[in-house]
Amino acid sequence: MVSTLKTALVPGGSRGLGLLVSRELLDRGFAVAIAARDDAELARARDQLSEHGTVKDYVCDVRDTEAVQGLVHDVERDLGPIDVLITVAGIIQTGPLEAVTLEHFRDAIDTMTYGPIHCALAVLPSMRGRRSGRIGTVASVGGLVSPPHLLPYATAKFGAVGFSEGLAVALAGSGVTATTIAPGLMRTGSHERAFFTGQSEKEYAWFGTAASLPVLSMNAERAARIVVAGVLAGKPTVLVGWLPKVAHRVHGLAPGLTTRAMGIANRLLPGARPEQSDLREGREAASGLNSKVVKVLTTLGSKAARKNNERG
Template identity: 40%
Template sequence: MSLSQENISNRNGKVSPWAMAGIFAGAGVAAIASVRRRRAACSLHDKVVLITGSRGLGLAIAQELGRRGAIIALCARDPEELRRACEILEREQIDAAAFPADINEPSSVPPLLAEIVKRFGRLDILVNNAGAISVGPFDDFQREDFERAMNLMFWAAINLTLEALPYMRKQGSGQIVNITSVGGRISIPHLLPYSCAKFALVGFSTGLSAELRQQDIHVLTVVPGLMRTGSYLNAQFGGRSRHEFTWFGLLGNLPGFSVAAEYAARSVADAIQKRRYICTISLPAKILIASEAILPETTRGILATANRFLLPKSGESKSRATGSSLDSESGDVLHALTTLGKRAAKRLNQPI
């Protein structure tokens, strides 16, 4: 037996008390260091957070992070929408400021980031949340529909990230949170422009996470399923728009298929604090993603069957209707079944 082995074990082959003490002491030091690192990473107090989008999930995330001590910078195109969102946050005594900007325009991004850093002195967390949904069959979409979706939900996130990274590198740390979708993991029929943009964002987010990890800049990819944010009232519906609104409104608002916006926001905030890399929200989303991974042919067949027998066919008109206008024309049954969605819309600054 070597000298080192003798120091660890006595003649009976048992670990000596001194060795055990050393092991426990080392484990204790490691545990204390881990807790300290975790506490430092978990604190949101006075962290400056830029969130794109001032209604729906974006507002819910702002509320949740603000309750945990963060300073909120909200960005959206509509100054009136921003004003209402900040009033909602201020009623909860959350420190929030509005920054009107059209992030679809790349030239608007540098002055936006510069203004935020000038006001608060830093930028700790960027939440790429802005999005828009168009619902309808592929034959009723044009190239422009795909371009608009990519500009808002992919290129805007790229431009904001490119502009935010120099500030975060100078600070020595930062977090980038990309709100993608289960539609960015599995392409859903009648949501193709949205799914294409979200697929691109998932690829960007997960790849960027690996590249920036060594720089202490953390990238979180959030993959929500259906949520009751009231966003269906702001969506655009093509084809046979009333039928499209019916199926999308029902799935997006019924418990079991969808989750509350507040639950989703808590999940995002927890993932930020725990410095997770992936956050998938809702059991149906997890099941759908697992099904696609394990049984891709079966999953595709189910979606194709749903598209053929359950979803509306292509319409003659290429015009679009908003969810809020279609909701005003819907019957009492659909009104009743989407009650939770309308309540969420009122809470979360959605147009009604």
């Protein structure tokens, strides 16, 4: 049965920022389709979101172009033409270069560069035919400035920024807009689902703390409101929080200085254990660390993780 509401598709809508973006769209009167790889996670998200409006969930891996095309077909069959696409799906891999493998790069690029490409190209024919549509790609401050110990992530996010900005240019005058979204750190609880390599417990300690403390990280509900408002307004770029705004300006004015500053930060972070290139999820790394101090510092992040379906 086709919905009479406008339809939004949110790949990566089962948890974290994607869940909050989906909720914001529902509160604005959209029927929302959420997609992710984990059907149990999707079911929990659907139950959580259903009190806000019409929501359907679909299992889909954005790395697979045929699966994404099938997803778009199914959503349009069930809910009607897709008016808004906001691609949030992503992974975080944290660790020093010496502990990073080529497979880590492949997974990051397939998910966060090719994922938005697959999704945008799948919805575009219908949107262009109707001369109406909004496409948002959630990149990151890590797609503006490459932060230390996040090289696969930054590589993929830089690709997403290039694609989304180029897409906005290519769609000029078509009635369809493309918005590049660059958030900074947000208290979504994603540090518990991030992956860490090298000295994974120490990597978790700095990243989890940064992603949980006020000032360094922003309220995720507010971030979701900014994201959705920017996409619906058809803005070409949305910088979410103070960190991307500062990074964008400083890097633009003094790129060499920015790179050197990131290099200094890199030297302050945990060193490598070259034999350790396996990835450990944040929850596992936190258990191995077993630090009362880090538990206190990540209190707000842990609260967000419980709230935003970051835990099974």
